[in-house]
Amino acid sequence: MDVLLINSNDSSGGAARAAYQLHQGFHEIGLNSQMLVQIKGTDNSTVTLQQAKLNRKIAQFIPTLTTWPLPLYRQRENLLFSPQWFPDRLVAQVKQINPSIINLHWICQGFVKIETLPKFKKPLVWTCHDMWPFTGGCHYSGKCNRYQESCGNCPILHSNQKRDLSNWVWQRKAKAWKNLNLTIVTPSSWLAKCVSSSSLFKDLAVKVIPNGLDLERFKPIDQKIARQILNLPEDKQLVLFGSLSPTSDRRKGFHLLQPALQSLSQAGWQDKIQLVIFGSSQPKEIPELGFECSYLGRFDDDISLALVYVAADVFVAPSIQDNLPNTIMEAIACGTPCVGFNIGGIPDLIDPQLNGYLAQPFEIEDLAKGIAWVLEDPERHKKLSHQAREKAQREFSQELQAQRYSSLFEEILQK
Numbered sequence: 001m002d003v004l005l006i007n008s009n010d011s012s013g014g015a016a017r018a019a020y021q022l023h024q025g026f027h028e029i030g031l032n033s034q035m036l037v038q039i040k041g042t043d044n045s046t047v048t049l050q051q052a053k054l055n056r057k058i059a060q061f062i063p064t065l066t067t068w069p070l071p072l073y074r075q076r077e078n079l080l081f082s083p084q085w086f087p088d089r090l091v092a093q094v095k096q097i098n099p100s101i102i103n104l105h106w107i108c109q110g111f112v113k114i115e116t117l118p119k120f121k122k123p124l125v126w127t128c129h130d131m132w133p134f135t136g137g138c139h140y141s142g143k144c145n146r147y148q149e150s151c152g153n154c155p156i157l158h159s160n161q162k163r164d165l166s167n168w169v170w171q172r173k174a175k176a177w178k179n180l181n182l183t184i185v186t187p188s189s190w191l192a193k194c195v196s197s198s199s200l201f202k203d204l205a206v207k208v209i210p211n212g213l214d215l216e217r218f219k220p221i222d223q224k225i226a227r228q229i230l231n232l233p234e235d236k237q238l239v240l241f242g243s244l245s246p247t248s249d250r251r252k253g254f255h256l257l258q259p260a261l262q263s264l265s266q267a268g269w270q271d272k273i274q275l276v277i278f279g280s281s282q283p284k285e286i287p288e289l290g291f292e293c294s295y296l297g298r299f300d301d302d303i304s305l306a307l308v309y310v311a312a313d314v315f316v317a318p319s320i321q322d323n324l325p326n327t328i329m330e331a332i333a334c335g336t337p338c339v340g341f342n343i344g345g346i347p348d349l350i351d352p353q354l355n356g357y358l359a360q361p362f363e364i365e366d367l368a369k370g371i372a373w374v375l376e377d378p379e380r381h382k383k384l385s386h387q388a389r390e391k392a393q394r395e396f397s398q399e400l401q402a403q404r405y406s407s408l409f410e411e412i413l414q415k
Contacts, residue, residue, distance in 0.1 A: 004034050014325070131194060
């Protein structure tokens with residue numbers, strides 16, 4: 001069995017990291033796999049770049065080119081929206097590789113045109129890292145459920161027309177994917193429910209397979225050493241927050257973390273806690289948080305990122321909508337208890353009062369309460385840390401993820 005993974009890149013962003021880790025997991029269990037990407041960031045010989053020379057030269061411009069209809073909606077929200085109309089040259093390359101099965105991951109930013117999928121003429125397993133595969137273009141729908149019908153009147157576009165860009169994208173998907181040999185995988189139970197309620201995929205088989213991690217890289221080490229390497233204080237409890245664009249992406253919930261920290265400061269924690277943020281550099285205007293804050297910037301390697309998690313006493317993920325956040329998974333693998341809202345795929349990762357705390361959705365005082373609960377009792381914190389690592393070992397190893405996919409592939413190919 002030869003597997004081809006298709007993802008827009010192999011190193012940048014949560015979906016890319018998850019896809020690449022799965023690719024590595026396949027090799028660990030002896031499964032032959034290749035990965036096809038638009039932008040290559042590693043030197044792995046089994047990761048193949050798009051062959052078209054023209055595309056390689058203009059690859060950096062494709063994400064901008066493919067969004068050309070969006071400027072027509074001048075009042076649109078500043079959120080990712082992918083029409084995926086840009087022509088690609090992947091069919092011949094996939095035919096040359098000739099895999100037994102194709103595992104799609106995140107294919108946006110102009111990488112794979114909607115109408116290309118049936119041209120592959122191979123069984124497809126699509127790992128949904130967000131909601132885009134079954135919406136009219138958005139990646140997270142917020143409070144909108146129009147993807148359960150046929151999109152249109154899109155609130156992200158601020159459109160009041162049924163036949164708008166979102167409806168056009170949805171119609172193209174419905175037409176092109178009508179007879180696909182397609183199986184859906186979601187990393188979280190929440191996203192599986194969204195898939196099953198969608199108009200595009202409601203009749204398809206859906207399998208929940210959590211992402212996996214290299215647990216030899218993401219693991220507990222001496223916290224004192226981690227703090228010394230990162231030049232972080234050893235006399236305070238460190239609250240960690242971070243992701244890709246953590247303070248500017250509203251979906252990540254920094255606007256909810258800020259008042260929660262201010263509440264903790266007013267409750268007497270001001271001299272005990274320091275906030276640490278990764279994924280963002282220090283802004284010119286530092287927000288008032290009630291605590292000192294260290295901005296670590298962006299980390300592009302797992303070893304440095306693991307040090308950050310180990311250095312922290314608690315990781316906070318105040319997302320307002322999320323699938324299965326890699327950040328929480330990486331944190332618990334490093335033995336760091338987590339606090340987040342009871343939304344999306346976060347309950348798949350945080351077991352309340354066992355490896356962290358689940359706050360009531362968007363209740364700032366409960367979020368603050370959860371952070372304090374994790375930090376206030378040293379013996380309890382030690383148990384939470386131990387149970388966090390145990391959960392990662394039990395459910396989120398790279399090898400287990402690869403084996404689950406391999407079993408699914410064999411089942412599909414035997415039909």
